[in-house]
Amino acid sequence: MSAVAYYLESAGIATTGISLVRENTKALRPPRFLWVTFPLGRPLGLPGDAAFQRRVVLAALALLDAPSGPVLEDYPEDVPDLPGDDVFACPVRFPPRASGRGRWGSALLEEIALLRPWYALSRERRGRTTVGVAGTLVETLAERLGALLDAPERLPGTLAELTELKRTLADLRAFHEEAVTAQPGDPPWREVRRLLWRESVLGDAMLTLRDRFDASGDPRLRAFTRVLVPRGALED
Amino acid sequence: MVRLSDLPDYEREHLLDKNLGPLGPPAWVPPGTPLRERRVALVTTAGLHRRSDSAFDLTDASYRVLPGDLGAADLVMSHSSVNFDRSGFAEDVNLVFPIDRFRELAEDDVIGGLASNHFSFMGAGLLPEAYEASARDLARILHRDGVDTAFLTPV
Numbered sequence: 194m195s196a197v198a199y200y201l202e203s204a205g206i207a208t209t210g211i212s213l214v215r216e217n218t219k220a221l222r223p224p225r226f227l228w229v230t231f232p233l234g235r236p237l238g239l240p241g242d243a244a245f246q247r248r249v250v251l252a253a254l255a256l257l258d259a260p261s262g263p264v265l266e267d268y269p270e271d272v273p274d275l276p277g278d279d280v281f282a283c284p285v286r287f288p289p290r291a292s293g294r295g296r297w298g299s300a301l302l303e304e305i306a307l308l309r310p311w312y313a314l315s316r317e318r319r320g321r322t323t324v325g326v327a328g329t330l331v332e333t334l335a336e337r338l339g340a341l342l343d344a345p346e347r348l349p350g351t352l353a354e355l356t357e358l359k360r361t362l363a364d365l366r367a368f369h370e371e372a373v374t375a376q377p378g379d380p381p382w383r384e385v386r387r388l389l390w391r392e393s394v395l396g397d398a399m400l401t402l403r404d405r406f407d408a409s410g411d412p413r414l415r416a417f418t419r420v421l422v423p424r425g426a427l428e429d
Numbered sequence: 430m431v432r433l434s435d436l437p438d439y440e441r442e443h444l445l446d447k448n449l450g451p452l453g454p455p456a457w458v459p460p461g462t463p464l465r466e467r468r469v470a471l472v473t474t475a476g477l478h479r480r481s482d483s484a485f486d487l488t489d490a491s492y493r494v495l496p497g498d499l500g501a502a503d504l505v506m507s508h509s510s511v512n513f514d515r516s517g518f519a520e521d522v523n524l525v526f527p528i529d530r531f532r533e534l535a536e537d538d539v540i541g542g543l544a545s546n547h548f549s550f551m552g553a554g555l556l557p558e559a560y561e562a563s564a565r566d567l568a569r570i571l572h573r574d575g576v577d578t579a580f581l582t583p584v
Contacts, residue, residue, distance in 0.1 A: 196452060196557030196564070197564045200560065200564035202458055204568030206572070206576065206577065206578065208579045210580055211583060212583070216448055220449055222451040223456075224455075233513035234514035234515060235524050236524070236583055239524070246527055257462075257578065258464075262455065263457075319520070323505050324505075325505045356486055359487060359509060366515070379520065380520060382514040425512070
């Protein structure tokens with residue numbers, strides 16, 4: 194982000210915007226940024242709160258009047274505490290995890306079948322879905338992922354296969370997260386994360402892949418584990 | 430909260446590892462243009478693109494064009510990092526790409542107007558210098574569109 198700002202500004206385009214990690218922005222010294230304390234993934238702070246988002250945007254735009262720079266200003270407003278996770282109810286009970294059973298494909302499909310009505314509700318309520326990166330049905334993606342997991346000796350060998358795997362997982366995760374947050378309101382993201390990584394078959398599938406890739410000794414597969422499982426996956 | 434002091438050690442160390450020095454002499458466009466006369470483009474590094482566009486590769490310094498009249502339903506995310514929350518983006522695209530807020534600001538004459546197109550990079554896995562060529566290319570496109578200001582959002 195800071196780099197793009199720097200290069201645009203040096204080409205004559207005035208820049209301002211949001212910084213999520215103050216230390217990184219300070220080090221790179223881009224022209225103007227407003228640092229916010231909001232969680233990663235939420236640079237405008239609160240979903241569905243237009244007034245809150247507008248205040249953040251206007252504070253960042255105000256930096257364009259600074260007489261000299263670089264400018265890194267701290268935004269004074271925090272996001273209010275989310276409602277307690279106890280008020281968030283997962284709409285489904287996930288099927289048993291498939292580890293070691295050699296039936297990943299069917300377990301993933303069973304989970305998708307449970308989630309699908311909630312995903313449909315999400316699409317209806319939100320009027321959109323963020324599923325669609327891989328360009329095929331999530332059931333097909335689940336079968337593809339299941340086939341990989343059910344054959345432990347089979348590991349992706351090419352960059353193209355890893356790129357396809359990244360897109361497969363992006364859609365499966367989006368489907369999962371949209372389904373479990375189908376009901377209105379700001380989803381408590383830590384609980385959404387806990388459900389994925391602690392309870393769901395999909396989370397177990399990605400953790401299993403991570404362990405296999407780590408054990409493979411292949412540097413490319415080991416590097417890929419960084420885009421498989423987040424650093425804080427099992428914190429909750 | 431992304432206060433480093435609030436994060437676990439491994440997360441703090443990972444983020445501090447990304448502290449890199451300045452890219453060159455300070456870049457600075459002097460103020461002077463009133464906000465109500467500025468033509469603004471949104472630029473995000475959230476790995477957003479139209480559903481019909483090619484997804485971002487694992488590492489990728491190119492950008493995708495987000496047409497000014499793009500509807501939220503046509504927007505997807507193929508960011509490589511898994512270390513941020515996506516449920517907020519699923520709930521409201523403006524949380525990452527505040528297009529509706531900027532349409533309102535244009536409507537209210539707070540800003541002069543919006544660019545014909547907005548743009549998305551995917552900020553992950555590359556050193557800052559990797560973005561120079563595509564960012565400078567983007568600057569030329571913005572100038573041709575009469576854009577004088579870019580509003581940048583990370584993810």
